[in-house]
Amino acid sequence: MxxxxxxxxxxxxxxxxxxxxxxxxxxxxxxxxxxxxxxxxxxxxxxxxxxxxxxxxxxxxxxxxxxxxxxxxxxxxxxxxxxxxxxxxxxxxxxxxxxxxxxxxxxxxxxxxxxxxxxxxxxxxxxxxxxxxxxxxxxxxxxxxxxxxxxxxxxxxxxxxxxxxxxxxxxxxxxxxxxxxxxxxxxxxxxxxxMVSATYIFLFILFGAFLEHAGMIKLFNSVALGLVGHAQGGPAKVAVVSSGMMGTISGSGVANVLTVGQFTIPLMKRFGYSGVFAGAVEATASMGGQIMPPVMGAVAFIMAETLNVPYSEIVKAAIIPALLYYFTVFVMVHLEAGRLKLMGLPKDQCPSAWKAIKADWHLVLPLAALVFMLFHGFTPMFAGLTGLALTAILILGAAVSARISMQAFRYVFWVATGLAAATFLEFGIYPILGVIGFLCLCCFFIQGGHKTLQTMKSSLVDGAKQGLVVGVACAVVGVIIGVLTLTGAASSFAGFILTVGEKSLFISLVLTMLVCLVLGMGIPTIPNYIITSAIAAPALLQLDVPLIVSHMFVFYFGIMADLTPPVALAAFAAASISKDDPDKTGWKATQLAIAGYVVPFMAVYTPALMLQGDWTALGVVYVVFKALLAITLWSAAAVGFFWTPLKLIERIFVTVAAALLVVALPITDELGLGMSAAFFAWHFWQKRRLALA
Incomplete structure (x- = not known):
């Protein structure tokens, strides 16, 4: 193991x-x-x-x-x-x-x-x-x-x-x-x-490839095991946490399944989860990586360029829904473990998260620098190039530093390297190229240096190969954009949605959702977003849905298509590892990812969930609280377990309570909160009664 x-x-x-x-x-x-x-x-x-x-x-x-x-x-x-x-x-x-x-x-x-x-x-x-x-x-x-x-x-x-x-x-x-x-x-x-593929996207794909080869997967897995491996249902929670962290550097849900799932799925099966549930957990958690900042499956860059808004605005709108998505999967896993009475790994078999971070904390620096720069006005290209350069310096510097016998000299080496790299911000690319060139030259003359250079070479090759899917998809979907621009055909579908929306915004949203799901069953997320954003998003904007929310709506349902049978690529990838039925895995993943279907609708009716519109801190706290409560209730209804097993009437009751918390109509919040309080009180009493029996 x-x-x-x-x-x-x-x-x-x-x-x-x-x-x-x-x-x-x-x-x-x-x-x-x-x-x-x-x-x-x-x-x-x-x-x-x-x-x-x-x-x-x-x-x-x-x-x-x-x-x-x-x-x-x-x-x-x-x-x-x-x-x-x-x-x-x-x-x-x-x-x-x-x-x-x-x-x-x-x-x-x-x-x-x-x-x-x-x-x-x-x-x-x-x-x-x-x-x-x-x-x-x-x-x-x-x-x-x-x-x-x-x-x-x-x-x-x-x-x-x-x-x-x-x-x-x-x-x-x-x-x-x-x-x-x-x-x-x-x-x-x-x-x-x-254009976005040739600039921002390729850099971030290359950045992810360098981090993977540097050992970031090992760090993510160790931290996840240390944090939740020993908890109830620990192996499945490891899959959720590790896949979520992996999603910050990887833009592909299926790639996440094939990396993280190689050990989390067998681990879940070993501790009592069925193959279908293990595969569904990994598929759902891995697909969430495409909505997890900062990379977001590369769609964030296209969205920022299309909308002509700062990239940080896209990330700001995505962060709360992404956390809600992973909270849903985590709660589902916890309740399923409670229903099946599944325990976690023995504490002594789990690594220390703190020791893992202490040993490999330097790998987090490029990611932290990337996020910092994106949120402080730097362009995605400059931020990506900086993160990539820092990762290269860390890989090469670690090899050179390992050959320095005295600890004091190691500190001097890293300080000098850091200062030289920091001049990048002041004097441009040449100082950092000099640092990387010097470290590469050193690797030719030290033991293990050739292996490090091979790692650099493999990262460059893998990055180029991983960029093919996104790049070719962006090129061929340009045919659609070109024809729509030339003929003005997008206005026909938009006009139809507008006509429906005059009578019911909800029906317009459902219609748009179905278009995104159907398209997404056959094509990757990026072209799906480009097509639907060109056709449907403008209509939602004219129905007074905020700009970023309308584009996020079509983006999210394009992602959910990779979990929705019959063509659920992430579920098929997970099933190939779990050796179980891919269709059953897909339907279970759809159930686990309920937040991915609900949160976009909540954001349309309450834009504060994506920090859009006229929002206040108190308003955001309230809507997030409602979302967390609704997700918890839905999870309990779906699994059939909370503190104790739920009867059918109880599952129906909590489903209605959760729905009332989502629907933005007069007194629905009050009714939903009241029913939630009644359910918790009743269930707590049931738990106490069974404990005393």
Missing amino acids: AELLHPEPGQAIPAADEFQEHGIQRKLGGYALKILIAAALTFSTYQLIVAAFHPLSSLVIRSLHVGFLLMITFLLYPAVKRSDLSRVAWYDWLLAGGAFVLSTYHWIFEGDLILRAGDPSTTDLVVGTIMVVMVFEAARRIMGMALPVICAAFLLYGLFGEYLPGSLAHRGFGFDQIVDQLFIGTEGIFGIPT
């Missing part, structure tokens, strides 16, 4: 190949692997240069970003599942090289493209068509058919929508106008989502 709970820094995460979240990757060797690694390293290096120096125009940066994405995708993902996974097919070599060469088109002909804007040449149309087709093919290989089919439907609407009946029709656009919209400018595949 110790090996599973404490993977060494730089150690590969186990079993990630057993369940691929997105497509099937090749397992290459020989020269093909060397070329893939070189491409990934070049990609990461290019992104770091862009972040540090921004040497090219925005459109060129986006175009080269997409070129790298396509090149690595065609090398890593085969065209069909039955392909030989040990080699790259000849046509994929051509596609990979061709995609990157064509991505330089904007760089080489930047001036000419500006001069003939709106009037593309034949060459522009040919190159643009090929690039759009390649983006579709890359998306198909990584994410399956669902997202490309949806994007293709919008593309066909742009080409042939003029022949549709009534208000569905548009005025008609030529093929050259469509290609110009999707490829030449910044409204299509090189739109805002791709």
